[in-house]
Amino acid sequence: MTSDDRFRLDQPPASAVDWRDAVDSVLKGKSFEKVLVGETRGGLDIQPLYEPASGVTLLPVDPHRVAFGWDIRQRHEATVPADSAAGVLDDLEHGVTSIELGPPGAPWTLDTLRKALDGVLLDIAPVALAPHADLDAAKALVALIDERDNATTSRSWLGLDPVGAFARSEPLADVDGCAAYAASIAESHPYLVACTVDTTRYVDAGADEVQELGWMLATGVAMLRAGERAGLSVERAAATIGFRVSADADQFLTIARLRAARTLWAAVLTASGASDATPSFHAVTSAAMFSERDAAVNMLRSTSAAFAAGVGGADAVTVLPFDGSDSALARRNARNIQHLLIDESGINRLIDPAAGSGFVESLTQRLVDAGWAAFQHVEAAGGMAAILESGAAADEVLASWKSRLGELATRREPLTGVSEFPDNALRAAGVNVGDQGALPMRRAAAPFEALRDAADRARSAGSDPIVHLATLGTLTDHTARSTWISNFLGVGGLMVDGGDSDGAASPVEAAARFDSTATTVAVICSSDAVYDERAVATVTALKDAGASFVALAGHPGELRADLEAAGVDAFFHVGVDVLSMLGELHQQLGLS
Secondary structure, eight states: OOOOGGGOTTSOOOOHHHHHHHHHHHHTTSOHHHHHOEEOTTSOEEOSOOOOOSSOOOOOOOHHHHHHOOEEEEEEOOSSHHHHHHHHHHHHHTTOOEEEEOOOSSOOOHHHHHHHTTTOOTTTSOEEEOSBOOHHHHHHHHHHHHHTTOTTTOOOEEEEOTTGGGGGTSOOOOHHHHHHHHHHTTTTSTTOEEEEEEOHHHHHHTOOHHHHHHHHHHHHHHHHHHHHHTTOOHHHHHHTEEEEEEEOSOHHHHHHHHHHHHHHHHHHHHHTTOTTOOOEEEEEEOGGGOOSSSTTHHHHHHHHHHHHHHHHTOSEEEOOOTTSOOOHHHHHHHHHHHHIIIIISOGGGSSOTTTTOHHHHHHHHHHHHHHHHHHHHHHHTTOHHHHHHHSHHHHHHHHHHHHHHHHHHTTSSOOBTTTBSOOTTOOOOOOOOOOOOSSOOOOTTHHHHHHHHHHHHHHHTTOOOEEEEEEBSOHHHHHHHHHHHHHHHHTTTOEEEOOSSOOBSSHHHHHHHHHTSSOSEEEEEOOHHHHHHHHHHHHHHHHHTTOSEEEEESOOGGGHHHHHHHTOOEEEOTTSOHHHHHHHHHHHTTOO
């Protein structure tokens, strides 16, 4: 037994002040905020420690969801409607519970819907049309539902999204016309969700979590007002509206965002006198988080997003195919991710799994506050349609994207398989990112993939974009930095020469090794101790040997001035702008 008081079990629990004192002793004067406090793209801080929530308010969910799981909604692209039928039935026979139909090559008609949904039982398998603003397409789905005598039982979504049409490069549609049609079928089709408030396009274009919440509310309120103008009660108008929101691999933020969305809409309904209305939330994994290369990593991203959507309380979840295809493998993977979460993990069996978490509760409440403020800002500007038409929404999204691009470029937001640990043997998988629209799809991986594509084109044309690693000292001396720099260069599709054995014993030998290669670019790699002895002389020797570009792996420290005087062109280390640095290397190597 030890007599050390640190191991006594009867010690009083440490307080937050005790913890902070211990942390400060480790930081040794470094800024607590800079080292340990993060920030979401919407400007909310993420602290390293949270105390348990003082009170727990469980967000209500459908009892059927708790017992049987959320609605597994599989998306099918319907370029040729008849070609979708077999895949739709295959999914339904293997556990999918509803279908979302993407836009066909021509507008939906009763005949094309018959072909696409041949054999589908619409009373037990809802069909959702992807967000659109075509009243005739909505009427065609209603006609099919009536034709099959499912008017009083079908829970399908007609997908009318007149405000969001602008983001899809369509004119802003007639909000009142869509609401009037929803009102006309409200009694005869009591469970249909006529109108969809879709925020996924904004998120895929770069909108942050606060913008998504504020714009969701603004659009929902616009549809609610239109429903009232069409003669519906607030409760009935609310029942005609469903929400289609984004889920991505940032699981805690996705959980909090969904919880905040449900809380915010409940607040709107309560303020409108419709507190008994039950909203429907459909979460869709974000296509913008997908990478074209190493597409298997998209399975991990999708799993995190689907998990977060389930924990956050989504009523329906769509996992997009990991490789953008409509193959049997991609569809099976998409649905089985959800089956594992429901049938094996049992996430649905808890009413509100994240309730009580100090971090999630805090983040949820701050998202509620920020989302409400964003909603008020939109209302003051004239509503969602007004900021879309004026271009203000597009400007805000672009500003958010540029801010995120800075995080991506410096790898403060890493992308596995893209900006970290790239596998250059894997070529593009052809991920389907959809049409660009007024708000273009901005994939996080795209700027990095553009570099790798350029390197591939050079190789196809017979060139060989290689960077020489001018390693110094023993393998032990340089291996840490030569390994790191190989990964760094691989992000841009560049291969390396050297680095797998002992390095040069002198600047002269380093120059001789470089001279035997066919490249003009070199990166010096070794330990700080070796740098102190030989780095400056090695830069001079490499330049004399004809190197047009010489970089040093690591922080230069006190050697910076001497290295720059010797002609070093760049310093590659953690925190640099990877996109900018690799772009410069591409230029040096003659890559477009």
